[in-house]
Amino acid sequence: DTAVSQTPKYLVTQMGNDKSIKCEQNLGHDTMYWYKQDSKKFLKIMFSYNNKELIINETVPNRFSPKSPDKAHLNLHINSLELGDSAVYFCASSQVNLGEQYFGPGTRLTVT
Amino acid sequence: KNQVEQSPQSLIILEGKNCTLQCNYTVSPFSNLRWYKQDTGRGPVSLTIMTFSENTKSNGRYTATLDADTKQSSLHITASQLSDSASYICVVTPNMEYGNKLVFGAGTILRVKS
Numbered sequence: 001d002t003a004v005s006q007t008p009k010y011l012v013t014q015m016g017n018d019k020s021i022k023c024e025q026n027l028g029h030d031t032m033y034w035y036k037q038d039s040k041k042f043l044k045i046m047f048s049y050n051n052k053e054l055i056i057n058e059t060v061p062n063r064f065s066p067k068s069p070d071k072a073h074l075n076l077h078i079n080s081l082e083l084g085d086s087a088v089y090f091c092a093s094s095q096v097n098l099g100e101q102y103f104g105p106g107t108r109l110t111v112t
Numbered sequence: 113k114n115q116v117e118q119s120p121q122s123l124i125i126l127e128g129k130n131c132t133l134q135c136n137y138t139v140s141p142f143s144n145l146r147w148y149k150q151d152t153g154r155g156p157v158s159l160t161i162m163t164f165s166e167n168t169k170s171n172g173r174y175t176a177t178l179d180a181d182t183k184q185s186s187l188h189i190t191a192s193q194l195s196d197s198a199s200y201i202c203v204v205t206p207n208m209e210y211g212n213k214l215v216f217g218a219g220t221i222l223r224v225k226s
Binding site: 042 | 143146150151154155156157158163199201205213214215218219221
């Protein structure tokens with residue numbers, strides 16, 4: 001069974017479109033995260049949620065809106081996509097905030 | 113300047129050889145230091161986690177060391193295999209009162225050749 005899953009794995013879309021990436025974890029963890037990995041492979045935290053409550057909201061354009069319907073899910077919605085949004089987005093989860101993190105397989109977003 | 117610096121940026125070694133990756137950090141105080149392995153096209157996977165009081169931790173052919181005085185950590189890979197080709201990322205967790213997010217290094221890209 002996949003511990004942290006993301007869909008879709010690949011997403012190709014045009015500038016200006018709105019898209020969502022879904023994340024689910026079946027580990028029973030309390031905290032979930034979204035990271036962005038750019039072309040230089042540097043991982044940057046975007047958001048983290050603990051028990052469905054937002055605890056980290058980095059300097060991310062407000063076009064990005066996370067939503068956590070329950071502890072096991074953290075989705076990422078992106079409005080008005082821009083070329084610079086092209087990257088790999090990773091979801092992760094941990095038992096507690098800043099605990100050992102388990103990462104999903106990533107979603108490669110390409111904006112054309 | 114990033115609070116977690118890794119070196120070298122990339123490394124090529126022959127299969128069967130050993131190698132050591134370095135991580136220097138300025139995050140202080142910290143609760144633990146982690147090494148992750150990220151295969152191409154996949155998410156990072158934890159290799160080791162060391163608390164500030166631990167000096168070494170092993171996971172198979174991977175051995176991580178930590179010197180909290182000099183703020184340095186290393187990851188030693190013994191008898192490298194082709195499957196060790198990946199990016200290795202050093203991550204420091206600050207004490208909660210000093211930060212609420214992990215601090216990532218940029219990673220070292222290792223390529224093992226046959």
